[in-house]
Amino acid sequence: MCELQKHGGPDDGGIYISENQQLVLGNRRLSLLDLTADGHMPMAYQNRFFITYNGEIYNYKAIKSELIVLGHYFSNQTDTEVILAAFAQWGPLAFNRLKGMFAFALYDQQENELYLVRDAAGIKPLYYASNTTGIIFASEVRAFQAAEVKPLNNESWPIYLLAYGHIPEPISTLKNVQSLPKGFYLKYELGTKSISLQSFAHYSYSNRIFDATEANQRVAQQLEMAVEQHLLADAPIGVFLSGGLDSGIIAALASKYKQTALNSLSIYFEEKEYSEKQYQDILINHLNCNAHQLLLNETEFNQSFPSILNDMDMPSCDGINTWFISKYAATNGLKAVLSGVGGDELFGGYPSFNRMGKAILLQHLPNFIKQAGKKSKFKRLSRMSYLQLDGLKGLYLFLRGNFTPNDIAQQLGAYENDVWNTLNDMPTLQEMPCLDDKNKASWVEFNMYMQNQLLRDSDVMSMIHGVEIRVPFLDDEVIRLANSIQPETKYAGALPKQFLIDAFWDDIPQAIWDRPKMGFSFPFAKWLSNSAYVKELMVNGNEQSNKNFQNFVNGKMHWSHMMSLVILNHRNAI
Amino acid sequence: MCRVAGKALHERAVVNNSKLLIKSMYDKQSDADENKYFPSEIFSGFGEAKISFIVSAVRAGIKADTVILSHINLLLVGWLIKKINPKVKLILFAHGIEIWGEIGFKKKQMLPCVDVFLPVSNYTADKIKSVHNVFSEKIEVLNNCLDPFMPLGKEFSDKAVVREKYGFKKEDIILFTLSRLSSKERYKGYDKVLEALVKVKQQFSNVKYLIAGSYDIEEKRYIDEMSKKLHLEDAVILSGFVPEEDLVAHFSMADIYIMPSMKEGFGIVFIEAMFYGLPVIAGNKDGSVDALRNGDLGILVDPLDVDAIEKSLLDLLSNIDTSAPNKQILMQYFSYTQYKRNLEGILS
Numbered sequence: 001m002c003e004l005q006k007h008g009g010p011d012d013g014g015i016y017i018s019e020n021q022q023l024v025l026g027n028r029r030l031s032l033l034d035l036t037a038d039g040h041m042p043m044a045y046q047n048r049f050f051i052t053y054n055g056e057i058y059n060y061k062a063i064k065s066e067l068i069v070l071g072h073y074f075s076n077q078t079d080t081e082v083i084l085a086a087f088a089q090w091g092p093l094a095f096n097r098l099k100g101m102f103a104f105a106l107y108d109q110q111e112n113e114l115y116l117v118r119d120a121a122g123i124k125p126l127y128y129a130s131n132t133t134g135i136i137f138a139s140e141v142r143a144f145q146a147a148e149v150k151p152l153n154n155e156s157w158p159i160y161l162l163a164y165g166h167i168p169e170p171i172s173t174l175k176n177v178q179s180l181p182k183g184f185y186l187k188y189e190l191g192t193k194s195i196s197l198q199s200f201a202h203y204s205y206s207n208r209i210f211d212a213t214e215a216n217q218r219v220a221q222q223l224e225m226a227v228e229q230h231l232l233a234d235a236p237i238g239v240f241l242s243g244g245l246d247s248g249i250i251a252a253l254a255s256k257y258k259q260t261a262l263n264s265l266s267i268y269f270e271e272k273e274y275s276e277k278q279y280q281d282i283l284i285n286h287l288n289c290n291a292h293q294l295l296l297n298e299t300e301f302n303q304s305f306p307s308i309l310n311d312m313d314m315p316s317c318d319g320i321n322t323w324f325i326s327k328y329a330a331t332n333g334l335k336a337v338l339s340g341v342g343g344d345e346l347f348g349g350y351p352s353f354n355r356m357g358k359a360i361l362l363q364h365l366p367n368f369i370k371q372a373g374k375k376s377k378f379k380r381l382s383r384m385s386y387l388q389l390d391g392l393k394g395l396y397l398f399l400r401g402n403f404t405p406n407d408i409a410q411q412l413g414a415y416e417n418d419v420w421n422t423l424n425d426m427p428t429l430q431e432m433p434c435l436d437d438k439n440k441a442s443w444v445e446f447n448m449y450m451q452n453q454l455l456r457d458s459d460v461m462s463m464i465h466g467v468e469i470r471v472p473f474l475d476d477e478v479i480r481l482a483n484s485i486q487p488e489t490k491y492a493g494a495l496p497k498q499f500l501i502d503a504f505w506d507d508i509p510q511a512i513w514d515r516p517k518m519g520f521s522f523p524f525a526k527w528l529s530n531s532a533y534v535k536e537l538m539v540n541g542n543e544q545s546n547k548n549f550q551n552f553v554n555g556k557m558h559w560s561h562m563m564s565l566v567i568l569n570h571r572n573a574i
Numbered sequence: 575m576c577r578v579a580g581k582a583l584h585e586r587a588v589v590n591n592s593k594l595l596i597k598s599m600y601d602k603q604s605d606a607d608e609n610k611y612f613p614s615e616i617f618s619g620f621g622e623a624k625i626s627f628i629v630s631a632v633r634a635g636i637k638a639d640t641v642i643l644s645h646i647n648l649l650l651v652g653w654l655i656k657k658i659n660p661k662v663k664l665i666l667f668a669h670g671i672e673i674w675g676e677i678g679f680k681k682k683q684m685l686p687c688v689d690v691f692l693p694v695s696n697y698t699a700d701k702i703k704s705v706h707n708v709f710s711e712k713i714e715v716l717n718n719c720l721d722p723f724m725p726l727g728k729e730f731s732d733k734a735v736v737r738e739k740y741g742f743k744k745e746d747i748i749l750f751t752l753s754r755l756s757s758k759e760r761y762k763g764y765d766k767v768l769e770a771l772v773k774v775k776q777q778f779s780n781v782k783y784l785i786a787g788s789y790d791i792e793e794k795r796y797i798d799e800m801s802k803k804l805h806l807e808d809a810v811i812l813s814g815f816v817p818e819e820d821l822v823a824h825f826s827m828a829d830i831y832i833m834p835s836m837k838e839g840f841g842i843v844f845i846e847a848m849f850y851g852l853p854v855i856a857g858n859k860d861g862s863v864d865a866l867r868n869g870d871l872g873i874l875v876d877p878l879d880v881d882a883i884e885k886s887l888l889d890l891l892s893n894i895d896t897s898a899p900n901k902q903i904l905m906q907y908f909s910y911t912q913y914k915r916n917l918e919g920i921l922s
Contacts, residue, residue, distance in 0.1 A: 090725070090728070170591075196911045199581070204613045208607065425591075430587070430615060431595060443615070
């Protein structure tokens with residue numbers, strides 16, 4: 001299993017087998033703190049606790065000081081050891097004290113208990129499968145191919161892919177393999193083989209802060225502290241600079257703390273309508289970055305596309321951007337990169353924030369009206385049929401769904417009823433009766449789109465190149481602070497994320513926020529239509545597949561929908 | 575304990591892919607902000623707007639598979655839900671005194687609509703059967719459990735250090751009772767303990783009795799006078815209200831937890847005391863029996879019998895070093911993990 005994940009940990013590897021032979025922990029290490037062999041994993045503490053771990057604990061130094069006062073001894077400089085010592089002191093109550101991104105397996109030899117733990121924002125992945133004989137876990141789904149009993153395919157995954165554009169948690173492409181919910185730990189008692197899942201942290205919305213000035217100041221302060229902490233590394237680190245507001249803010253804050261010039265990474269194109277180079281240049285000059293700007297052309301895209309499809313782990317119609325920029329980071333010797341993910345979800349950067357109110361009203365309409373437009377060419381009309389699904393799930397798919405259920409049925413040669421049943425079944429989103437409309441938008445974007453697509457894709461597509469992506473907007477204190485600002489203050493203003501613009505008024509040049517949002521898109525429509533590889537995949541498929549390709553080439557299908565179909569064909573061909 | 579149940583239900587919903595809504599008649603919506611037990615999004619607090627609460631609870635309840643009532647005072651809501659949608663499974667938590675005696679005509683009429691009673695102890699279960707004529711098939715004992723957020727207390731492992739902080743001596747033997755002291759309800763048994771202390775102190779001169787918990791003036795006067803009369807003034811300390819963050823220290827520095835009370839539905843304080851390693855003496859006439867596992871985990875005494883209390887104290891003090899409660903048994907029955915398993919068994 002470790003071999004299959006070697007790309008994410010090129011620096012070191014290790015295995016630990018428990019004395020009673022009942023447990024094996026494996027690790028591939030990407031060294032960022034304490035680059036010496038002291039950071040080897042799986043790591044032991046007091047010869048009782050053992051850990052294999054992926055992530056960064058940004059407040060590890062503060063926790064370490066506290067533990068030293070309580071009488072603990074440390075033998076190295078890693079945050080890994082701090083997790084072990086914290087657990088030795090506080091047991092499972094230690095998990096809530098860890099601020100950062102993490103997925104780890106911690107074994108208590110004395111009690112013969114295993115803990116699988118995942119951070120509250122779900123930044124790092126953790127998949128597991130359990131049955132009566134035991135439990136298997138890994139950071140990527142592909143690792144399960146090496147399990148003793150190879151897991152079966154989850155036959156419904158194509159439905160989810162076509163509806164969502166990705167596979168939403170807790171589902172995976174393999175039967176019985178699921179994601180550990182974020183902010184949860186799984187306790188496995190090796191003696192009795194019993195499993196118990198418990199939450200140790202969660203995020204909620206409240207209305208504690210009203211005043212805009214106070215809110216701006218506190219967010220600016222907190223985000224600056226987060227960026228400073230996120231820069232902690234013994235290896236070279238940089239910042240993604242897309243040219244947009246969020247990554248611009250991160251870069252601006254980071255440049256305050258770098259002794260040397262800040263490394264920035266950007267991608268631009270010859271195709272002017274997709275290129276954000278002019279905005280990247282403004283920021284690069286403004287911040288005196290050590291800039292790395294990659295001109296990505298169609299040839300390089302075509303060469304890399306088959307690898308991208310193979311590297312994806314779980315299917316997603318997105319993530320390609322991250323693949324390229326992470327590769328570029330790796331070639332420039334960077335081990336970790338800061339990204340602006342999270343800004344949109346916390347501060348209202350998407351159109352869904354304005355559309356949610358109307359969507360909620362529309363959801364009250366009777367079903368026969370909702371599905372009347374399902375065959376319409378207009379996306380908004382056809383997607384209305386999704387509002388037939390209960391609550392937030394229906395709203396999310398109405399706002400962001402790809403293919404509609406009748407289209408999915410046609411594409412897969414399935415019964416539409418079965419498609420509806422599958423989509424209805426999982427995942428289950430709670431009802432949130434007292435939550436403000438815009439906060440509802442924030443919730444679905446944070447817990448669905450960001451979680452299942454942005455974070456998951458970022459993690460896989462960066463780790464495949466041995467690069468770690470860090471997300472300061474998702475710092476624990478930043479999230480809690482943002483969520484406690486009343487919506488009327490947080491989402492106010494003429495422009496989306498006016499709040500952030502105001503909070504960082506002095507740091508960001510006007511040209512950066514006073515511009516149309518482009519969403520880091522690629523000239524996919526053109527490149528995919530020209531690609532011989534894509535053509536071969538689609539044309540060699542069935543009749544439906546052929547038709548799809550023709551529709552796409554004739555401009556009748558959006559590239560992200562095409563991507564999903566390409567992925568389907570690619571996986572079927574394997 | 576309701577919050578703990580809320581956490582258990584929330585985690586269950588996440589794991590089982592099901593929906594959970596929590597509605598409270600008395601709490602305000604903002605009361606759930608920043609709470610550690612479950613996300614406030616699934617919670618609706620009506621801040622005593624009783625009609626709105628009832629309407630909202632019934633509307634949501636009739637669409638649910640299962641409705642759990644946390645207290646018998648919410649019976650009207652359950653009854654209305656069952657009237658409209660009889661297929662809903664209606665469950666009622668039963669704690670202690672609120673259901674041991676007569677409940678009034680209206681509640682009596684509505685009680686049969688409950689499908690499953692969850693008493694927190696066998697004592698409460700028996701009362702439900704005998705006083706309200708409910709069949710055993712409808713009753714399932716669900717003992718309370720340790721709060722999952724209770725700290726391990728490793729920082730207080732050195733008793734001497736903690737004692738110094740609170741003004742006790744290293745060689746003191748500290749008896750501890752934690753309870754609100756009210757002149758209107760004197761059923762916690764500390765007055766009986768005082769009486770028993772007279773003879774105990776003759777044999778063990780460095781015994782101290784720490785009674786913690788907020789008190790009203792009359793009760794303090796009563797205890798002070800009693801201590802004086804029994805010549806125990808130096809040995810008895812009333813520390814008043816103890817903030818939550820200091821409770822672990824108090825448990826850690828004590829030697830014995832004693833509270834021969836009469837009206838415990840279950841007695842969570844007993845399992846908490848045992849969690850921090852204290853041998854426990856409790857009354858044998860109420861739900862405390864379950865908390866002490868019928869005497870397996872601690873000593874049960876007749877709470878009205880001063881001689882029995884005295885004897886149990888003397889016995890315990892003579893064997894104090896070997897009397898720590900069996901932590902394994904304690905966790906086997908009263909851990910939060912076990913509570914969740916029990917709850918799962920009842921709900922599925």
